[in-house]
Amino acid sequence: MLFLAVFSGFLAENQREHMVEHQREKEYANALYEELLADSVSFYNKLNARLEKEKDCDYLYAYIKDSSLTDLSKAFYPAYTTVFYLINSYAFEPKDGVLDQLKSSGSLRYFKNTTLQKLFGDLSVCINNVRYRNEQEYQFFANPIKPFMLKHYDFKWPDELRKKDQNAYYLNLIREYRKGGSVIKANILNLASFDRGEATNMIMFYKTMMASSRSLQMNDYINTNAKLLQELRKNYNLK
DSSP states (O other), X not given: OHHHHHHHHHHHHHHHHHHXXXXXXXXXXXXXXHHHHHHHHHHHHHHHHHHHHHHHHHHHHHHHHHSOSSSOOTTHHHHHHHHHTOOGGXXXXXXXXXXXXXXXXXXXXXXXXXXXXXXXXXXXXXXXXXXXXXXXXXXXXXXXXXXXHHHHOOTHHHHHHHTTOTTSXXXXXXXXXXXXXXXXXXXXXXXXXXXXXXXXXXXXXXHHHHHHHIIIIIHHHHHHHHHXXXXXXXXXXXX
């Protein structure tokens, strides 16, 4: 009788631990799902903005190559600003706070599904690749773009634009400026030393770098993100 009582207690405790682990697994799955879903929304917002920026690269390239640099069009400084000034606004920064917490605490062990385990590893690789690519883009901004901008960009233009709404994002201000009828005058500074060939070559190299990031590292990330969201929905009835 004593043996049966001890054995029954062991089974009950084992069952209780199993239920607790299953509950934790569902909670972690839900937290991961929410983080991944929010990231996917952020991704597509950044993707659309980056596609707009690539178009600005094309416009700026054509304008600098063939148009007047002393009588600038209204469209020049918005494109000049988005291409060379607003760098961080276009960087997609994937979040992995929940995944990192699960790794560091050893809680990934709760996920027994081998497909999920593989996707967790794939996502970590994709996140690292996106961050590495972000760093490469930033390094190109640090040199040669930043020295070029300090020499040839009129920073009074974004300062005047900011006066329209001190709390708005520059991208939103630029979109509104493009639709409106007002014009903020600005010039290319130190025009005598402005090299059209250098500027256009820099623009197209930067566009190529951005397009490569979009079609490779960012694309790999969002595809893995989508697969992981689908697998989490299937295994945990998430919506």
